[in-house]
Amino acid sequence: xxAEPLRVDRTVVLVGLMGAGKTCVGRRLAQRLSLPFIDADxxxxxxxxxxxxxxxxxxxxxxFRDGERRVVGRLLAGSPxxxxxxxxAFMDAETxxxxxxxxxxxxxxxxxxxxxxxxxxxxxxxxxKTGDPRAILQxxxxxxxxxxxxxxxxxxxxxxxxxxxxxxxxxxxxxxLMSPRQTAQG
Numbered sequence: 404x405x406a407e408p409l410r411v412d413r414t415v416v417l418v419g420l421m422g423a424g425k426t427c428v429g430r431r432l433a434q435r436l437s438l439p440f441i442d443a444d445x446x447x448x449x450x451x452x453x454x455x456x457x458x459x460x461x462x463x464x465x466x467f468r469d470g471e472r473r474v475v476g477r478l479l480a481g482s483p484x485x486x487x488x489x490x491x492a493f494m495d496a497e498t499x500x501x502x503x504x505x506x507x508x509x510x511x512x513x514x515x516x517x518x519x520x521x522x523x524x525x526x527x528x529x530x531x532k533t534g535d536p537r538a539i540l541q542x543x544x545x546x547x548x549x550x551x552x553x554x555x556x557x558x559x560x561x562x563x564x565x566x567x568x569x570x571x572x573x574x575x576x577x578x579x580l581m582s583p584r585q586t587a588q589g
Contacts, residue, residue, distance in 0.1 A: 409577055411436055414479055416486045416502045418493040418551055419511040420543055422521035424560045424568055425487035428511060431569045433485035443488045447474050455489070472498045479505040490543070494550055503555075507579065509572055510554035515541055517562050555579060 415432065417425040426442055433440035444455055447470055451458055458467045471489065475498050478486055486506070492498050493508065502508050513521075518540050551557075556575045560568050 409436060409573070409580065411438065411483050411507070411576070411580070414481075414484050414486050414506040415576065416479075416488060416506040416508045417511055418488055418508055418554055419560070420490050420513065420518055420540065420547060422518040423511040423513045424521075424565060425511055427565045428560070428568050428572060429485045429487040431565060432572055435569060435573060436485065439482075439484045441478055441484050441486045443471070443475055443478065443486055443492060446478065447471055450474055468495050468498070471495070472501070476501050490547070493554070494547060499550070499553065507556065507576070508554035509556045509558060509576070510551040511560040511568070511572075512548070512551065512557055513560040515544060517560065520562065
């Protein structure tokens, strides 16, 4: 089914925990919106010349968050795109404010079982190597979900084919863009 095209004049910023589907859904959403897809973590690694894990171990989280904020700010200043952020990006108040000013934030909300199923056994999740992955994810849900709830749009990322989540994001984005508050700004 062909959907009406959406005109998006700001970057759509996907936020949420690891395993929520930000990259997978983001790539498909970008294609549907005819926008470029950008992975913030890949951009940070490119700018730093090393992996995120190396940045954390060499310089610590505060230095990483500073770099992340600069990269996200640069990306938001560019042409509209679909931007997948790292799980902690939206937790930083300054980064969250930048996203609020220049982008449209979409929280891909997933429950513990979906996150666990999607992340268990994956080597590229260093945070989950520090203890019981299910307990770590549950703790992150408790800490981060109240902040993620500040996103402009909330879409549940369920245990279903990614295109179904893309459809849900597309519909929510269409509704958001047609809201009186957005049409008054745009």
